Structure formats: C-alpha cells, structure tokens
Amino acid sequence: xxxxxxxxxxxxxxxxxxxxxxxxxxxxxxxxxxxxxxxxxxxxxxxxxxxxxxxxxxxxxxxxxxxxxxxxxxxxxxxxxxxxxxxxxxxxxxxxxxxxxxxxxxxxxxxxxxxxxxxxxxxxxxxxxxxxxxxxxxxxxxxxxxxxxxxxxxxxxxxxxxxxxxxxxxxxxxxxxxxxxxxxxxxxxxxxxxxxxxxxxxxxxxxxxxxxxxxxxxxxxxxxxxxxxxxxxxxxxxxxxxxxxxxxxxxxxxxxxxxxxxxxxxxxxxxxxxxxxxxxxxxxxxxxxxxxxxxxxxxxxxxxxxxxxxxxxxxxxx
Numbered sequence: 001x002x003x004x005x006x007x008x009x010x011x012x013x014x015x016x017x018x019x020x021x022x023x024x025x026x027x028x029x030x031x032x033x034x035x036x037x038x039x040x041x042x043x044x045x046x047x048x049x050x051x052x053x054x055x056x057x058x059x060x061x062x063x064x065x066x067x068x069x070x071x072x073x074x075x076x077x078x079x080x081x082x083x084x085x086x087x088x089x090x091x092x093x094x095x096x097x098x099x100x101x102x103x104x105x106x107x108x109x110x111x112x113x114x115x116x117x118x119x120x121x122x123x124x125x126x127x128x129x130x131x132x133x134x135x136x137x138x139x140x141x142x143x144x145x146x147x148x149x150x151x152x153x154x155x156x157x158x159x160x161x162x163x164x165x166x167x168x169x170x171x172x173x174x175x176x177x178x179x180x181x182x183x184x185x186x187x188x189x190x191x192x193x194x195x196x197x198x199x200x201x202x203x204x205x206x207x208x209x210x211x212x213x214x215x216x217x218x219x220x221x222x223x224x225x226x227x228x229x230x231x232x233x234x235x236x237x238x239x240x241x242x243x244x245x246x247x248x249x250x251x252x253x254x255x256x257x258x259x260x261x262x263x264x265x266x267x268x269x270x271x272x273x274x275x276x277x278x279x280x281x282x283x284x285x286x287x288x289x290x291x292x293x294x295x296x297x298x299x300x301x302x303x304x305x306x307x308x309x310x311x312x313x314x315x316x317x318x
Contacts, residue, residue, distance in 0.1 A: 036082035047135045053105040054136060055081045057091045059098055067147030069099035069317045074159030081105040093312050100144060111162035114188030115227030130169055152315045154178040161185050171196040178311045181211050181289050183229030197243040197277035201314045204232045205287025236281050243273035262286050
C-alpha cells in the first residue's frame with residue numbers, strides 16, 4: 001500500500017500566481033529554447049511507436065541501498081522540459097534532500113490531459129501520455145532504487161491539468177500531486193474515479209484569465225477552442241470525496257510577505273482521508289496565471305514570490 005501522508009508547510013508566504021515565462025517573440029523564444037537545449041541535453045525513451053524525450057536530475061550522492069522519492073514535473077502548454085528546470089528550481093532542492101527529479105517533454109509541447117480540443121498536437125493525435133509516464137517510471141526504477149510509495153507529480157497549466165488526469169488514472173502509482181493553475185478537464189470529470197487515495201495540493205489564482213478559477217473555457221488569447229475545465233471548487237470536491245476526507249475543512253490565512261502585490265492567500269484543508277490522504281486548496285485572491293515574479297504578457301496578471309521549496313515540503317521530502 002502506498003504511503004499517503006501529505007506533509008504541508010504552514011508558512012509559505014504569499015503565493016499570488018504561478019506559471020511560465022512567455023517570451024515576447026518567436027525569434028527570441030527559438031533562441032532561448034536552443035540555448036536551453038544546449039544546456040540541458042535530452043534523453044530518449046521509446047514508447048510504442050513514439051520516441052519520447054525527458055530530462056532527469058539525479059543527485060550525485062544519493063544514499064546507497066536506500067529507496068528515494070521521484071518527482072515528475074510537467075511543463076505548461078507550449079513549454080519545454082528544460083524551461084521547467086530553470087523555472088521550478090527543483091534541482092538544488094533535490095540535491096539537498098536526496099530525491100530524483102524528472103522533466104518529461106510533451107509531444108508538440110503539450111499534454112493529452114483529458115480535454116477535447118484540436119489546438120494541440122497531443123490532443124489531435126490522442127497521444128498516450130499515461131503510457132509515457134508508465135514507461136518512464138519503469139525505466140527510472142530499473143536504473144535507480146525509486147521508492148514506489150513516494151512517486152509524486154506536479155505541473156503547471158497544461159501540465160497541471162495533466163497531473164490531475166495522471167493521478168486519477170494512476171492512483172496506484174502516485175502518492176501525491178501539486179497543481180499550479182491547472183484544473184480538472186471536461187469531459188474527463190465525468191469519468192473521474194481514482195482507485196486509491198491521492199493527496200492533492202491545488203494552487204489557483206482567483207483572477208486567472210487563462211484557466212479560470214470558476215471553470216469554463218481555457219483561453220489562449222487567440223480565440224481558439226482549447227477545451228474546458230471544471231471549477232476549482234468542484235475539482236476539490238471530487239478529490240475530497242474520492243479520498244474519503246472529512247467534510248469539515250480547516251481554513252488558514254497564510255502570512256502576506258508582500259502586501260504591495262495586491263494578493264492574499266487562504267489555505268483550506270480537508271483531512272482524515274484514506275491512508276492519511278489530504279486535500280489542500282490555496283486560493284490566491286487576485287492571483288493570475290504566473291509562477292512567481294516572472295515576465296508575463298497578460299495584462300494585470302499579478303505575481304508574487306513563491307518559494308520552490310513549497311511543493312517538495314508538501315510532498316514531505318523537504
């Protein structure tokens with residue numbers, strides 16, 4: 001049986017918003033991606049007929065003979081694995097806390113996350129990203145002593161939506177997930193039925209214009225149909241019911257470390273789930289669709305400092 005204890009820090013500061021640096025022009029984006037590719041060479045894994053790519057960070061001094069945690073980090077739509085290495089800043093934490101981090105690369109820079117849309121290659125071609133997860137987990141477990149009770153996933157935007165989808169479909173393999181500005185996809189919500197409890201941390205801005213807190217159409221700013229997600233509060237209810245958590249929730253106002261950013265964060269926690277599972281919601285009032293203090297081309301998309309240590313702490317590995 002998987003360990004389901006979900007350890008959350010109690011002081012994370014103001015989390016205002018969360019995702020991905022958007023480069024202003026195609027030329028600059030291509031240059032930046034070329035530089036990232038040179039700095040972080042990809043590894044390859046054959047999954048069915050597809051050659052899949054990923055980056056992996058293994059601390060040099062992992063404990064010998066001791067099972068270690070493994071964290072999957074999924075980039076956002078139009079993103080790249082190497083970009084998440086720089087953005088998430090998990091590698092130094094992994095070195096300190098002794099866990100492995102893997103950054104999968106999506107086909108066409110996206111993930112088939114349960115939405116219905118023709119905009120992305122992953123959705124059009126019905127790419128089996130669950131099979132990619134299975135193969136990558138098996139491959140890494142054959143190379144390293146991965147603790148099967150401590151396999152985690154986190155993701156941002158499209159990667160966050162996919163992390164929901166992954167955990168619901170692979171609840172026997174995933175101990176906990178952390179979602180950053182990414183909801184549960186429609187129409188997948190109608191088939192949401194994880195076999196085992198999975199602890200969940202959801203971080204969502206109330207003013208997110210791309211992945212709305214209240215659910216509905218996902219916006220890319222170009223009018224294209226990118227599918228839909230359910231409301232954040234409904235996503236929470238699905239996980240609370242699936243995990244068997246107590247219906248009475250605990251609320252905490254998190255310390256506001258940057259009053260000037262115009263945001264505040266309230267944590268709502270549902271405990272008492274099966275195998276010790278919990279569901280945590282961080283609602284960021286005024287928060288938009290960014291990771292921390294990063295460049296955003298979306299007007300009024302506020303951001304604030306959000307320590308990268310937050311998610312490893314939530315997983316109980318930091």
